[in-house]
Amino acid sequence: MSETIKTDVVIVGAGPAGLFAVFELGLLDIKSHLVDILPKAGGQCSELYPEKPIYDIPGYPIVTGQGLVDNLLQQIEPFHPTFHYGEMVEAIEPLGTAEAPLFRVSATGGKIFECKSIIVAAGGGSFQPKKPPIEGIEAYEGSSVFYAVRRMEDFRGRHVVIVGGGDSALDWTLNLQPIVERLTLIHRRDDFRGAPHSVKAMRELVANGLIDLHIGQVASLTGEGGQLRGLTLKGADGALRDIACERLIPFFGLTMKLGPVAEWGLNLHENLVPVDTEKFETNVPGVFAIGDINTYPGKLKLILCGFHEGALAAQKIHRYVYPDKKLTFQYTTSSTNLQKKLGVH
Amino acid sequence: MPKITFVDSLGEARTVDAEVGSTVMEAAIRNAIPEIAAECGGGCACATCHIYVDDPWGTLTGKASEQEEDMLDFAYAVQPNSRLSCQITVTEELDGLHVTTPDRQG
Missing domain, CATH: 3.50.50.60 (FAD/NAD(P)-binding domain)
Incomplete structure (x- = not known):
């Protein structure tokens, strides 16, 4: 103290x-x-x-x-x-x-x-960070779901999913990509309001197959004991898709x-x-x-x-x-x- | 005076008078419509007055501006007919406007 x-x-x-x-x-x-x-x-x-x-x-x-x-x-x-x-x-x-x-x-x-x-x-x-109303998300908060990145080590070697289209989402996509197992960025539309150079850098990672970008919204989570295993994404066309996810970082503003x-x-x-x-x-x-x-x-x-x-x-x-x-x-x-x-x- | 009907997430409809030149959000707040928070007071800065514009009214209310689309990124369960109600100005043409509110504003 x-x-x-x-x-x-x-x-x-x-x-x-x-x-x-x-x-x-x-x-x-x-x-x-x-x-x-x-x-x-x-x-x-x-x-x-x-x-x-x-x-x-x-x-x-x-x-x-x-x-x-x-x-x-x-x-x-x-x-x-x-x-x-x-x-x-x-x-x-x-x-x-x-x-x-x-x-x-x-x-x-x-x-x-x-x-x-x-x-x-x-x-x-x-x-305080807005929490997306995904059923059961509270059970994973602090262990698999984070609303800010305090220690990058928490994400090393993991399947990480970032949700959002602003600077926080893009900055952490770029910063975490080199140390995680696989990074997936999810945004509700194919338009990003973050800084243009960050958007460009993110697009290059997608083009080179280094990260996955999906357009849609998170529909549900799977896992147990506070440990997330995956999530289901609902695409703009309504189609559902399962994505591996051990760490979820939603950026929905404050x-x-x-x-x-x-x-x-x-x-x-x-x-x-x-x-x-x-x-x-x-x-x-x-x-x-x-x-x-x-x-x-x-x-x-x-x-x-x-x-x-x-x-x-x-x-x-x-x-x-x-x-x-x-x-x-x-x-x-x-x-x-x-x-x-x-x-x- | 134009009338606007707000249908809440449980299906209950409430019809209110809305002054021409004011916004749909202002009509909601003045009439204590539930499920509209409008935290920032109409500045297009918080995404807590999110509504769905029901068919066929979308053609009359128009599309969200770029700034409004940016703010909608902070809303939940965004659909193609999502708008921020503070960004829709009431006109005589909108008399009878029908919108639905989401169950949560964040």
Whole structure:
């Protein structure tokens, strides 16, 4: 187990709301760490619609999802937040009191944080791989069916079947082909949306007889004791074909699942976390929820609302982090103190 | 106002009013049609508003765009008549549109 990371606030989720919370906390001298299951910042903005224009961010008549994230990262840079990507907060354990909250936060990968407040900015939950609804697939997960390649050795010398038509499917087809017994790529159509050079390299492997490409969808699996032996493919023409398969890697993109947030002792209402509209605090003192994951009368799932919620939560968090300090409200336009923190004075 | 009939995977039909200019997905969400998730809110970015356009309506709804085909790669049990309902705009011509929803959106 690694050493405990001590900080003021752990922010769960590095989407726009979580990122801007760093800014509002930073102005109040509150340090934060961000934890996100994705390998990068931005949450839904980066994952679902990086190239799509957003028209309702105040001050930006038009900005793309990724453009907004890039700007937020630049905006919070003066506060040097620490990012923990590819990790998910699994458990929070209260150590303090309602007046002086303190939490131990554990993340996947073994990281432990100790903090005075937590901001849950987890959007629609954590992004997790979509599982194809093939009957009985659960029995093979982790032993024969994998939704990501963590260790290439798990696939060496095996009959491997990859399903999908994007970059993940193509990249792993190209990377695993040299070490497996036989690689079969299955996609629902003979059109691949991955990078053109990867598509070309894959087509060459097919032409040289080094991999098999089948157009269709997986209909059923065969095997026993968690060990897959084969699968049945249903072709575009409806014809069924049996394919040897010891390792199956389906790439169907990501979906949002509420995940461990449900286990943290927070009140939930239809998979959302109720908060008050003064401090955006949950039923657990010291745990705040902002952005798409919270709910209150009149709630709108707008990015701009997440920004507002973070600003107000920061005011209350200041009282937990600096119980003896009086907080004087200041503007970035006129306060030399704030401007110093931003590195502009 | 055009009417759209959604038939769920168990065969139950629900007919709703759909505003011209809105999308078939929006008509489904406004009327709490089951089996339509629309996680991304209509951005053609998630494939959770997957429907099957029943005969003979496919000629009027047209074909999926390239981007929509790419997103359909993330859907299950995709058929030649599969579409993402957020990408079908309601017109007067579509009055009576008949679609079926899959049992799972992922």
